[in-house]
Amino acid sequence: MQPIRIIIAGGGTGGHIFPAVAIGHALQRMAPGTELLFVGANGKMEMEKVPQEGFRIVGLDIAGMNRSSMLKNLTLPFKLIKSLWDARSILKSFRPQVVVGVGGYASYPVLRMAQAMGIPTVIQEQNSYAGKSNKDLGRRANAICVAYEGMNAFFPEQALQMTGNPVRQLITNATITHEAACAQFNLDPLQKTLLVIGGSLGARSINEAIATALPALMNKGIQILWQTGKGQVAEAETAARSYPNRVVVKEFIREMDAAYAAADLVVSRAGALAIAELCIVAKPVIFVPYPHAAEDHQTSNARALVEKDAAWMIPDAKARQELLPELLNLLQDAETQQTMRQALTALAIRNADERIAGKILAFVSPSKTQQP
Numbered sequence: 469m470q471p472i473r474i475i476i477a478g479g480g481t482g483g484h485i486f487p488a489v490a491i492g493h494a495l496q497r498m499a500p501g502t503e504l505l506f507v508g509a510n511g512k513m514e515m516e517k518v519p520q521e522g523f524r525i526v527g528l529d530i531a532g533m534n535r536s537s538m539l540k541n542l543t544l545p546f547k548l549i550k551s552l553w554d555a556r557s558i559l560k561s562f563r564p565q566v567v568v569g570v571g572g573y574a575s576y577p578v579l580r581m582a583q584a585m586g587i588p589t590v591i592q593e594q595n596s597y598a599g600k601s602n603k604d605l606g607r608r609a610n611a612i613c614v615a616y617e618g619m620n621a622f623f624p625e626q627a628l629q630m631t632g633n634p635v636r637q638l639i640t641n642a643t644i645t646h647e648a649a650c651a652q653f654n655l656d657p658l659q660k661t662l663l664v665i666g667g668s669l670g671a672r673s674i675n676e677a678i679a680t681a682l683p684a685l686m687n688k689g690i691q692i693l694w695q696t697g698k699g700q701v702a703e704a705e706t707a708a709r710s711y712p713n714r715v716v717v718k719e720f721i722r723e724m725d726a727a728y729a730a731a732d733l734v735v736s737r738a739g740a741l742a743i744a745e746l747c748i749v750a751k752p753v754i755f756v757p758y759p760h761a762a763e764d765h766q767t768s769n770a771r772a773l774v775e776k777d778a779a780w781m782i783p784d785a786k787a788r789q790e791l792l793p794e795l796l797n798l799l800q801d802a803e804t805q806q807t808m809r810q811a812l813t814a815l816a817i818r819n820a821d822e823r824i825a826g827k828i829l830a831f832v833s834p835s836k837t838q839q840p
Contacts, residue, residue: 472499472832475564477507477579479514480572481669483739487592487821488514488570489521490634494825499832505562507555509573528554530573551577559585565832566590569605576601583608588831592824594633594740597768598622610831613824615740615817616772631824632817633744640748640818642725649729653716659691660799663731663751665721667758670697671737673787674756678735679707681792686711688796693730695721733799735791738770738781747778747816752805754794759784778811 476492479485488506495502508514510527518525530551555577559567567582568590569575579589588610593602596616606612606623613631620628650657662685666674675696685692692715696704701719708715721727728734728749736742738757746753755773757766773779780798782790798804817823 472502472829473505473562473564474502474828474832475505475507475559475562475567475578475582476570477567478570478572478575479506479508479518480512481667481739482513482517483594483667483741484570484572484575485514485517486636486741487594487634488568489518489523490636490821491568491570491592491824491828492521492523493637494634494821495828498822498825499829505558505564507558507574507578512573514572514574526558528574528577530577548577552581555581556585559587566828568592568828569602570594571599571602576605579605579609590824590828590831592631592634593619593623594744595765595769596772597763597765599762599765611827613827615744615820616769629823629827631827632820633740634821634824635741635744635748635818636724637821638725639728639745642729642749644726644729646729649726652723652726653693653730654713655691655693655716655730656713659689660732661730662690662692662795663727663734664692664694665727665734665736665742666695666697666756667737667739667742670695670700671756671758672700673784674735674737674791675700675704677756677787677791679704680788681795682707682711682715684792685795686714688799690799692716693721693727694718695727733795733805735795738766740769743769743773744817744820747812748818750809750812750816752798752808753779753812754791754798755779755781756784756787756791757781773812773815776811776815777807778815779808 476488492504506518506523506525508527509530528551566588569579570592582589591609591612593614603622611629612623612627613629615633647657694717704717708717731751734751734753738755755770757770770781774781
């Protein structure tokens, strides 16, 4: 019997890459021997992160719209045409039975060409507001795996599959205790811990708001585990210098199971991956959505939780003025914290990776599908 061959296309940020990797691992668990090929964008973080997970990846020369410099967009049509032809070559060479798109620059040309060649396609739409590329691809996709209600506003009803968003097994299977997690970051397990995570690339508005808020938070006996993101760690370290052993600054936190276990309260961007993880760990959270995400989808993501009493939200433009008072209010409100924990737990889906893998395998051979 010929092995199952599946392409997973997309990336750009951890919010696309980690779900893609989770789906890849689930496919190999459910259908051992499956051959996987990832397709990403050259120069983006998936070209490094995916091989670290043991998967093979090839890159396309593709980029998105540059909103700050329109001159840089002059080559975009040529890059898109080239990426479509390169995607066609990859598809003809690898001969996948199914192609999966997780979002990001490489997702569109690969799925668009797969659809033109008659290869089944599955979209994993992570957000509550679908982007233009996925809306276009969704018209001919065989299945669209979603995590939010009301997605029939963007996609054909018959193709929708409610699966939730995949979360790394590092998070879903975490066993580390609060005490052990605090020890890992040299934090005091008896003090309240605030975890600040602005996404893998960082969040300047959040970082500036936290830097300004440090004296007040220290006076309240709060300690901070602070992921600054790339390029902003030096400024945070300078701000934290006056508070040794009270503020732990990291450019990027790999041990997110420990970070969540150490945290009592979280400040976060509202990417789909962060939201899925926070539902599982059930930590009270204040979201500061990234305002320049496509179609402002992070605000839509956060609002979906706010409406269910699972989170609070502050607009990015108001973070410097409002984050500290809102943090202090939430820290003093044990009842609201408990309401958030219960609402987040109710929204959690722990086996989204296997649900999605099952939908993918259904287009290869129904006999190989293991429905969770």
